[in-house]
Amino acid sequence: MSTSNNIIKEKKLESLSPQERLILKKNGAYHVVRAADILYVESSGNYVNIISQNNKFIYRSTLKSFLKRLDPNTFYRIHRCTVVNIDYIKKIKTSAYGDYEVELVDNTILKMTRNYRDMFHLY
Numbered sequence: 677m678s679t680s681n682n683i684i685k686e687k688k689l690e691s692l693s694p695q696e697r698l699i700l701k702k703n704g705a706y707h708v709v710r711a712a713d714i715l716y717v718e719s720s721g722n723y724v725n726i727i728s729q730n731n732k733f734i735y736r737s738t739l740k741s742f743l744k745r746l747d748p749n750t751f752y753r754i755h756r757c758t759v760v761n762i763d764y765i766k767k768i769k770t771s772a773y774g775d776y777e778v779e780l781v782d783n784t785i786l787k788m789t790r791n792y793r794d795m796f797h798l799y
Contacts, residue, residue, distance in 0.1 A: 694747040700726065700733040707731065711746055715780055716760040729782075752795050754778055754788035768796065 698709050709728055718725045719739035726733040726742075735742065743751065743759055753759050754776075766779045774790035788796075 695745050698726075698745065700735055702731065702733050707733070709733070712750070712761070712763070714746075714751075714761055715764045715782065715784070716758060716786060717742060717746075717751075718759075719757045727784075752792075754786060754792050754795075756789070756791075758786055758788075760786060 694711070696711055698711060698714075700707050700709055709726070709731070713728045713730070715727045715729065717727070717739065722736060722738060724735050724737055724739055724742045726735055739757065739759065743753070746759070750761055750763060751759050752762055760778060760780070764780045764782075766781050766783075768776050768778050768788065771777045771787070774793075776788040776790075776793060778786045778788050780786065
C-alpha cells in the first residue's frame, strides 16, 4: 500500500474521531462550542437541535451522523431522537410502560425509552 493511501485512511479516521470543539453557525456567525458544554442533542428530520449551556443551535445532519462527532463515553442515546451528555444528568426516574424520565441539571426533562435503558444498567 502506498504512503498516500495511508495518509488518506488516517485522515478519514481522524474525521470520525470525537471532537472536543465544534464549530456551529448561528445567525450568520460561527460559534466554537466545547462538546463538554452540550447538554443534549435532539433530531428533527435531517437536522439536529444542539442544546448547550448557553445556546441552541440547529445543524443540518442526521443524529446518527452527528453522534460520530461526540465522545461515546460521555454522550449516550436515550431515545431514538435524543442523545444526552451524562455529565449533566441530575436524576433518572421511572415513568409509564417501562420508560424513564431523565432530569438534567437545568431541570429539563427528557424521555428515555426502555430500549436504551441498558446503557445505564437500569433494571
